[in-house]
Amino acid sequence: MIQALIFDFDGLIVDTETPAYHAFCEIYREHGTELPLETYAKCVGTNFDVFNPYTYLSECLGREVDPALVKEQVNVIYRELLKDVEVRPGVEDYLTEAKRLGLKIALASSSYYNWIEPYFNKFELESYFDVICTADLVSKVKPDPELYLLALQKLEVNPDQAVSFEDSLNGFIAAKGAGVHTVIVPNSMTQTFPFEGYDMMISSMSEMKLQDLVRELEA
Numbered sequence: 001m002i003q004a005l006i007f008d009f010d011g012l013i014v015d016t017e018t019p020a021y022h023a024f025c026e027i028y029r030e031h032g033t034e035l036p037l038e039t040y041a042k043c044v045g046t047n048f049d050v051f052n053p054y055t056y057l058s059e060c061l062g063r064e065v066d067p068a069l070v071k072e073q074v075n076v077i078y079r080e081l082l083k084d085v086e087v088r089p090g091v092e093d094y095l096t097e098a099k100r101l102g103l104k105i106a107l108a109s110s111s112y113y114n115w116i117e118p119y120f121n122k123f124e125l126e127s128y129f130d131v132i133c134t135a136d137l138v139s140k141v142k143p144d145p146e147l148y149l150l151a152l153q154k155l156e157v158n159p160d161q162a163v164s165f166e167d168s169l170n171g172f173i174a175a176k177g178a179g180v181h182t183v184i185v186p187n188s189m190t191q192t193f194p195f196e197g198y199d200m201m202i203s204s205m206s207e208m209k210l211q212d213l214v215r216e217l218e219a
Contacts (some may be wrong), residue, residue: 002214003161005098006151006180008045009109011167011187013091014119017044018189019081023074024053030073033060041193045168046110046142047135087123088187090205094165095128097210106131106151110141110170131155143170148178163217165205169193181217 011017021040028035035053042051054067054074098105105128109116113134120126131154138146152159159179166172166182167190175182176197184201186193195201199217202208 001161002103002163002181002218004104004106004152004155004157004163005094006106006108006148006155006162006164006175008164008166008168008171009107009116009119010111011045011190012088012165012171012185013125014085014087014123015167015187015189016082016085016119017168018187019085020074020078021189023077023081026077027070027073028057028060031057031061031065033057035060037189037192041169041190044190044193045166045170087125088185088204090207092123092125094205094210095125099128101211101214103214104130104155104157106133106155108133108147108151108164108174110135110147112136142168143173143177145174145177148174148180152178152180163214169195172198183213183217 007013021037024035024040039051040053043053048054054070057070058065095105107129111134113132113136116134131151133147133151133154135141138150140146148164152162155162162180164175164180164182165185166175167185167187172182172184172195182198184195184198185205186201200213
């Protein structure tokens with residue numbers, strides 16, 4: 001029986017990922033080059049260890065560009081794009097219904113807590129979560145399964161008793177590696193990513209009631 005739900009944050013609860021990509025694209029275009037989504041996808045849902053879009057610009061141009069300056073330029077655009085960001089459709093319904101059903105709820109995010117906290121405060125979400133696992137608590141973030149394994153440990157449930165909700169390939173790989181049920185809820189950017197081997201995919205959490213989703217997974 002399903003006993004717990006584990007949610008990603010960026011791109012899943014609040015789509016902070018699509019605006020980030022658009023901000024990078026604008027700066028790249030200002031320098032006369034492009035940042036293909038398939039290239040940028042390497043860092044979606046994880047950190048910049050695998051792919052760093054700040055330093056990659058220099059590689060594209062064949063000359064050194066100050067990464068700190070690029071970061072500053074990107075952040076100006078990014079902050080503007082984030083002003084109107086909202087919780088994705090159906091998320092709060094799932095969190096509310098999970099509480100009603102007596103399911104435990106965890107967050108497993110590759111971001112640091114100080115990035116997530118302002119959104120939790122703004123949208124009053126933190127009280128829904130029994131467990132919060134962020135980059136502050138692990139040595140490796142997604143696609144490594146460590147965040148999920150920590151969440152399972154703190155929730156005191158087995159992998160087959162938990163359901164993950166992810167929007168990115170790196171998050172999905174982490175969840176799959178931890179052995180939990182995998183539900184993909186892609187956003188407008190990640191919907192083109194080549195997901196394979198998941199248990200279920202829904203366009204948003206407003207598409208299907210949580211109770212129906214859990215029943216289908218248990219069946």
